[in-house]
Amino acid sequence: MKIAVVGCGAVGSFYGARLARAGHEVHFLLRSDYESVRRRGVRIQSPEGDFEVRPQCAQRPEEIGPADLVLIGLKTTANDQFFRLLPPLVNPATAVLTLQNGLGNEEQLASLFPSEQIMGGLCFVCLNRVAPGVIQHLGYGQVVLGEFQRPPTSRTHELAARFCEAGVPCTVTENLAQAHWEKLVWNIPFNGLGVAGAAGPEVLERLCFPGPHEPLSLGAARGPSQLTTHPRPLTSATMMNVRKSETTGPGRPSSSFSASRPASLFPCLTTDELLADAGWARLVLELMLEVISAARALGFRVPDAFADEQIARTRKMGAYKASTLLDFERGKPLELESLFLEPLRQAGRAGVAMPRLSALCAVLT
Secondary structure, X not given: OEEEEEOOOHHHHHHHHHHHHOOOEEEEEOOOOHHHHHHHOEEEEOOOOOXXXXXXXXXXXXXXXXXXXXXXXXXXXXXXXXXXXXXXXXXXXXXXXXXXXXXXXXXXXXXXXXXXXXEEEEEEEEEEEEEOOEEEEEEEEEEEEEEOOOOOOHHHHHHHHHHHHOOOOEEEOOOHHXXXXXXXXXXXXXHHHHHHHHHOHHXXXXXXXXXXXXXXXXXXXXXOOOOOOOOOOOOHHHHHHOOOOOEEEOOEEOOOOOOOOOOOOOOOOOHHHHHHOHHHHHHHHHHHXXXXXXXXXOOOOOOOHHHXXXXXXXXXXXXXXXXXXXXXXXXXXXXXXXXXXXXXXXXXXXXXXXXXXXXXXXXXX
C-alpha cells in the first residue's frame, strides 16, 4: 500500500513508522524535519521495543503523487492548508484518513473530496516528539477507525487489518461521530484544565462558579470565592512571559495570574496533578458529565459510568502531559476550535447548556 503521511509530528510519525516497518511504501511530507528524517530516518523509542525506519521524504505533495491512503496527523490549527497539501495526493481511489483531535475535521475534508473517501481515526496513545524524527512512545497505541457519515465498509475492516499487522491495535466503530464525542469526554478536561491551571488557583474558582445561577458544587469545601478580578484569558503567547517567583509549595509560584498584575504563569497541570487535587478532580468529572450530557442530546448513548472508566484509566498513566499542554508550553497555537469551541456550538444547537465548558473556553480564548 502506498501511504502519504501529512503532518509528521508525534502521531503521524509514530503510525507512519509502524506502517513502514510492516513493509508498506510510506512517504512523509515534511517541513522543518525534512533534513533530519532524510538523513537519519525516524526513530521510535517505546517500551514495546525501539526501532528505526527510513520513509521516503518529500517537501512538496507533488513529489509524492496520488496514494492509496493519505494519513493526516496535522494539528487542526493547520486545517486551512488542506486545499494546498492534499489534492496532489488524492485520486478517486484514495482513502483520506484523519487522525486529528476533536470535531469538524472530516467535514472540512468533505468540502474538498467526496464524502465516501473520508475516514476518521481516533488514537488512544501517549506520545511525545522529543527531537526531529525522534518519537517517544510512552504507552497505549490503539486506533479506532470509522467512516464519515456512513457505517463501516469492507475498506474500513481491511485498513484496520493493515494497522493490526503493523503492530497497532485497531478496531472499527459503527458510529464515528459517537466515537468522537466519547473521546472528547477525556480530551476536554485533561487538555483544557491542564492549560487553564497555568492561570493559578483563581481559575479553579472561576470554573467552579461559571455563572451567578450555577450551584457552588466545588466551593463547599473551599468556602466562598475571594476573587476580585478574573484571570486573564490564556493564549500560547503568554507563555513567553513566564517568570520565576517565590514558591509556597513544591514548584508552585506564590503569585497569581490576574488582571491586576503583570502576566505570570504557574506550571501547567499534568493528568496526575489534576486528579490528585480534590477541586480539580471534581471539575474533571463535572466537565466529563457535561460532555456526556451533550453527546446524549445529540443521540449518542454514552452512560455516566463512562466518565468513571476514563478517570480510572487516566490514573494509571502517571504524570502525562496532554498534547495541548505541550503546544502551550512551546508557544504554539492551540487546537481550540476542534477540541472546545465546536463541541460547545454543537451542544448549544442541541439545546444543552455546558456552563463549565463555556467558562473554560473563556479562559482559553
